[in-house]
Amino acid sequence: MKLARSFRFALAALALGITGLAQADNYPSRPVTLVVPFPPGGAADTIGRYYAEQLSASLGQPVVVDNKPGAGTAIAAEAVAKAKPDGYTLSLATAGQLAILPNLQKDLRYDPIKDFVPVAVVASVPNVVAVQAGSKIDSLPALIAEAKARPGALSYSSCGNGTLCHLSGELLKHLAGADLLHVPYKGSAPAVTGLLGGEVDVAVDTLTVLAPQIQAGKLKGLVLSSAERSPLLPGVPSATEAGLPGFVASGWFGIVLPKGAAPELVEKLGTAIAVIAKSPQTAERFAQNGISVEQGTPAGFAELIAADGKRWGEVIKAGNITLE
Amino acid sequence: MELFDHLALGLEAAFTLNNLLYCFVGVTLGTLVGVLPGLGPVATIAMLLPITYGLTPSAALIMLSGIYYGAQYGGSTTAILVNLPGESSSVVTCLDGHAMARKGRAGVALAIAAIGSFIAGSLAILLLAAAATPLAEAALKFGPAEYFSLMLLGLVAAIVLAQGDVLKAIAMTLLGLLLGLVGTDVNSGAERFTFGIPELSDGISFVVISMGIFGIAEIIANLERDHAGKAQVARVGSLMPSRDDYRRSWKPILRGTGLGALLGVLPGGGAMLGSFASYMIEKRLAKQPERFGLGAIEGVAGPESANNAGAQTSFIPMLVLGLPSNAVMALMAGAMMIHGIVPGPQVIDERPELFWGLIVSMWLGNLLLLVLNLPLVGIWVRLLAVPYRLLYPSILLFCCIGVYSVNNSLFDVLLTVAFGLLGYLFIKLRCEPAPLLLGYLLGPLMEENLRRAMLLSRGDVTVFFTRPLSLTLLILCALVVLLMLSPRLRATRQVAFSED
Secondary structure (H helix, E strand, O other): OHHHHHHHHHHHHHHHHHHHHHHHOOOOOOOEEEEEOOOOOOHHHHHHHHHHHHHHHHHOOOEEEEEOOOHHHHHHHHHHHOOOOOOOEEEEEEHHHHHHHHHHOOOOOOOOOOOEEEEEEEEEEEEEEEEEOOOOOOOHHHHHHHHHHOOOOOEEEEOOOOOHHHHHHHHHHHHHOOOOEEEEOOOHHHHHHHHHOOOOOEEEEEHHHHHHHHHOOOEEEEEEOOOOOOOOOOOOOEOOOOOOHHHOOEEEEEEEEEOOOOHHHHHHHHHHHHHHHHOHHHHHHHHOOOOEEOOOOHHHHHHHHHHHHHHHHHHHHHHOOOOO | OHHHHHHHHHHHHHOOHHHHHHHHHHHHHHHHHHHOOOOOHHHHHHHHOHHHHHOOHHHHHHHHHHHHHHHHHHHHHHHHHHOOOOOHHHHHHHHHHHHHHHOOOHHHHHHHHHHHHHHHHHHHHHHHHHHHHHHHHHHHOOOHHHHHHHHHHHHHHHHHHOOOOHHHHHHHHHHHHHHHHOEEOOOOOOEEOOOOOHHHOOOOOHHHHHHHHHHHHHHHHHHHHOOOOOOOOOOOOOOOOOHHHHHHHHHHHHHHHHHHHHHHHOOOOHHHHHHHHHHHHHHHHOOOHHHOOOOOOHHHHHHHHHHHHHHHHOOHHHHHHOOOOOHHHHHHHHHHHHOOOOOOOOHHHHOHHHHHHHHHHHHHHHHHHHHHHHHHHHHHHHHOOOOHHHHHHHHHHHHHHHHHHHHOOHHHHHHHHHHHHHHHHHHHOOOOHHHHHHHHHHHHHHHHHHHHHHHHOOOOOOHHHHOHHHHHHHHHHHHHHHHHHOHHHHHHHHHHOOOO
């Protein structure tokens, strides 16, 4: 009897094992994880959660957000780079993670090009340069003139050292030939509070955070780092209008898979994401927070990562920006 | 008066059956979360964010905020019963609250904490309703120089917190400062003391240190002290505060409310400062300061009121300016975004029923919490009678779950164990952990603000003395140091703690 029992167990175990093979055909057959490299409650997290919710509906399996904040998105990137490429781990990736951090940190444990398979860009947010409502500076030329007249006298706040806000500020300085003192804060909220309180003269931060303040009249927007004006801030000129086309830069968000993911997987996800991106509900939901919906192909995303990596690398070198 | 109109609008919004239900759910969940050591409102709110998709924005915000201030009520419970601070603001409650529990007065401590919190919450909400915008604007006047001076004051006065050797207290504070330095420097982005471990690049989390030094170390020490595993606590006395207790407590409650409410508005770390400040002021003002640390009810009434008042007023920067001042507020802002509301200065004008409904339901929540917690005091106290050999594994389990829940990181749990061993060492060496925690909390903030103030003043040190508010705080600092050095005070300390 003992022999027969163990034989039955073995058969059962074998049968269970074989079911694993079935996954390849009906992906997804269990919940999927979407890693978000930020703590819950910010713009990035909102984008991630929105896509998780929509993908759950379209893929038929729950997509669960896993917040892995830390080390400026490096912890999440490392975790995803090491994950299995079976399609059950996706990640929200940002410009900071894939284009900026690799240029700043020499000992990163992931490679932005080799360790990930880009699926699609999903959103982008431009930056705004803002001053206090009562400031005597009321346009970008005025800011540049003031900065040139008194080099180093004006200060600008950013949401952190090595973040896109910081690098946008440095880009502006580089393009305009102006010298402003950089004052880093721990996040967008303290950086904008610093401007509201008058500790700094200028703030460079995302449209999402600055739009409500400018709309309420507490701050003035000088320029938007995009090619066109935003419907949220009709009075703020775009970078091209202001004569600085080189200032056009956005913080983008995209979805990536770990390296080695099968092309069919990439295509299936890419199609699902494209459908969500095209829906008017998405446009509406993102628009009020100043987030632009982006659509693209995996190849296009790969190009964007490479191009931005080069671009920000130049800004970092030109501005001598280090993390030391 | 406009205020009454607003409050009427709020009452209408808050008293719908839906919102009442979610208020109840929120505060109950919050209390539970606060009681469980380690698991805090941040993790809970993060977990529940997706569930709020299907709710109305009002109900979502009401529930989530209920979790937050409910956790303040619950956090005092573990602090008093098992010397485990659930939140950074409950650290101070551990000192006298647990001492009272050891004397059999746990029920009184819990009751006074609940009553004080309710009074503080009500007054703070009134302040919030009447003066939210002016308070927010006033808080903006607090620049980095003022923050630095305020925190220096807090740090220097932390020596007063310690019961014993001044030298040991200074050493612990410095150690706490060093622990706070671990991580990434905000001004330069350089990593310090991280030894190349990425999990350390954002610093050591407060939960890790407090669970380790307070929780695990305490368990080790208790087990060592009593091998039989019997309960450590003296027989439980009456559950309700006596008239004498009330007489001693009402002034600390009012003072704590004022301090907590004002400090809570300051973006970044304000709420936790309130309870520390209240404890120090009560100790200064008490007729017999030697009682502090041994079970003085003022040491529970004041800080508990301060931390609840701070919890209510910390909503102000988020509601009025749209700029979250701590992790929980950032989550609330996120919840608003999920519901299509853009957090910002216009929320009050564009969605008044949301703003005022939230304010009124906060008061309702506080009332519900009082009603919930007072009868529960009896049950909590009975928990102390559970044999320790059953109690401590569950505490350990909850600590580990709590620590893991902060960052989903196993590394954090291992680090907690390491701190547990360190904490045990401290107990053996008779070093107080409270100054270490205060140093750890204030140190990084002090450094960030010191360097930012210097950066903005272009290297001019006199900025701390030329700004009036900063100067006032620094003068207070100097006074505290002088008082510490005065021989009369030293003599009193020697006499009072000669038994220690």
